[in-house]
Amino acid sequence: MPNLDDKNAIAFEFARICSLAAVKVMEIYDSDFETRGKDDKSPVTDADELAEAIILAELAQSLPGVPVLAEESFASGFRPKTDGIFILVDPVDGTKEFINKNGEFTVNIALIENRAPTAGCVFAPARERIFVGGTSAWAGPLKAGQSVSVTALDAITTRERPATGMTAVMSRSHADERTLSFADAQGVTEKVSAGSSLKFCLVAEGAADVYPRFGPTKEWDTGAGHAVLNAAGGAVLTPEGTPFLYAKETVEYLNGAFVAWGRPG
Template sequence: MSLASDMSYSVPASSPSAAVDRDAIAEIFAQIACEAGVAVMSVYASGCAVRVKPDQSLVCDADEYAEAIILKRLGELLPQFPVLAEEAAAAGKRTVDGDAFILVDPVDGTREFLERNGEFTINIALVVDGAPVAGVVYAPALGRMWVAGRAAASCLVEPGAPPPPPQERRSIHVRRVPGQGLTALASRSHSDPRTEAFLAALPLRERRNVGSSLKFCRLAEGDADVYPRFSQTMEWDTAAGDAVLRAAGGVVIGEDDRPLQYGKAGLQFRNGPFVAWGDPNAVRA
């Protein structure tokens, strides 16, 4: 994968997103994620039954309770945007219309949730013209949130509490690749031979296995450099983390050597392989 010299990560002035207040929408997402976090943590504390969906992925009560809250609140606060959410999609809804829509993963990292390691997130993102332009990744068990509008920031917030105002959050940005070697992040639950081969070819200093969309957030904070993913993901898995990383100066490159695209209805909203980089100048062929 290479980085094309004419690649632009800005939104064209003619785009529908030119009329979208990315920061205001991110604030709404933050509020809703905190509300959903209460339901998620209630199930986390009490335990739940696990079911296997037709695609062999796992679902539990936390996914369904959180999604119901998120969809209700999005309908109240952002009714102008169609929404595609993971559990609704599993039940047969796999279509959104128009150039702007919202993607929801109510509990990203269900395996991490069930293993009780805290590395699961609530993901909400706005996609415009195929790119995630606003998003929130919330890790309720860790009490940490990452918010992306025009810029990226992180903060501490407990489930049910109001998110701190923007001026009280920590601005985050990716780092340049350090001279002593890369820190790579890999999925805790979904490794595969192609990922292992890709990582083996890099000048690595360190490798860490991390669950859920937290990998994008670690890159965005400048805590790591690269995250490859060659096994299947869906758009709702990645959009919010991708929004945070892009807002922090990073990139997510697909197999076509371009930023990962969203709204792939013809592929039932499946992503192809991708590599997320903190420093765009580090993108490798």
């Protein structure tokens, strides 16, 4: 059982669980799966539900007693306590990317403490790439089901803002006029589209400088990517520059607008 004070150990435990759950995700991804609609009209597949069941079982063994807020169990009516330490789970972030079979979906797990992410893992199994963040951040190749070792990954950090203009990464499915206007106002000279939490990870590894998001997201969509970006030297802030916080129970964990910065300010 990892010590909750050892954020890197927690992040690598999340990575182990993400890799394990991704075996089932990829099995379904490579099949003729069916898509269903949830009560909120968002799409769901067997991959979301079966991967979440694996993740929840593993977390119950490795971090017993820590509440878990997971997308599919929340949709089924489960409401854990989130007024202290808790875990966020999105078993398939980027379900539209999963359905479209473009590979840009991820398995996400994050630890939240004092309303901020302190450890997380983002695994893109179809891309065979994993991102891990605790007090430091790493990324590297990984196939679903493989064991995760720090020695097989590279340390990643955000980059200095280039003098010639920033690169912004934006949602493949949800870029809107406000997002585009914000990017233009910041002097962005290049725009890159990506799906799921990979947008945070592109900023974390220095491939982009900023990820603005004004459309709606839920906390399980952002927690793991936020943790990786923090560990790599970045920050996620509101558009006004205040901390972007979690445990928003009264609004059913709906996020407001945020900007993920490689190098704040």
